[in-house]
Amino acid sequence: MDAAKRFDVLFDTEQALREGRLSGAQAEAVSAAAFTDPGAQQSLLASATVNGLRGLKQDCARVSAAACVDEMAVYERVRRARSIRHWQDPDGTGRIEVRGPIDQTARVMAALEPYERAIFEENRRTGNHARPEQTAFDALVRRCVIAGCHVTRQLEIDHNVPLCDGGTTGYENIHRVCGFHPREKHPTSARLVGEPGQMRLRPNERPPP
Ligand SMILES: [Zn+2]
Incomplete structure (x- = not known):
């Protein structure tokens, strides 16, 4: 976090700097440490008035280390x-x-994003006005797009026309399928046809060489 942002929450430090009671280096040291533990701001300002910069920095290091342990x-x-x-x-x-810890729950939400995007694009195409939280729910309980397949776990994103065959990453070319169907689809270069949820595999009709 940059000094300007820290000063927003550390008004007393900013004021001391403006009034010339702190040098720029002192203010920077106090704000960095007090940001990790705002309750320590006053004692660090007091330290700045009696200790040299080196003493102040030692006090700041102690505050930061303690805050880190707390965190x-x-x-x-x-x-x-x-x-x-x-x-x-x-x-x-x-x-x-x-x-759970925010970094881990955020990872779960991030894993849903490609599916949310695909559903959002599908909805836009079909004029289905789902709210973002509804789209997120649909992404969570997604199921394989193949007709009659009710698999909802460990779905993969399938590029209907593979990228190496000139397929795109657009919504019209990506579908959510279970782990079983790609194994059936790819060896025969089959293609998915129909509407999501009702799709079928059709053998690829390649133009003759
Ligand atoms: Zn399936």
């Missing part, structure tokens, strides 16, 4: 409380609550 402890507490809970509301709504 790791918080992360570990969140990680230990990780869970997925699944229950049913009286009206029949199924509910899932996922809890």
Whole structure:
């Protein structure tokens, strides 16, 4: 985080700098450390008035190190409380609550993104106005596009016309299929035809060489 942003939350440090009670180097050291632990701002400002820059920097290093330990402890507490809970509301709504460290839940959400994009494009094409949270749900419970296939797990994105055969990465060329169907599709260069959910494999009719 740059100094200007830190100063937004560290008003007293900024004021001391403006009034000339802190040098630029002191203000930079205080703001960096106090940003990791805003509660330490006053004691660091006090340190700046009695210690030289080197003493101040030592105090700042101590504050930052302690804040880092705190942060790791918080992360570990969140990680230990990780869970997925699944229950049913009286009206029949199924509910899932996922809890865990933010970097890990963010990874799950990021993994949904290609599927959300594909569904969004499908919806746009068919004039289906789903809200983003509905699209995200559909991405989570996605199923294989092949007619009669109800597989919902470990789906892959299939480029109907392979990229090496000149296929595009556009929505019209990508479909979600289960791990079983590519094995059936690729050796015969078959193509998917029909509407998603009702697609069938048709042998590729290559023009004669
Ligand atoms: Zn399938």
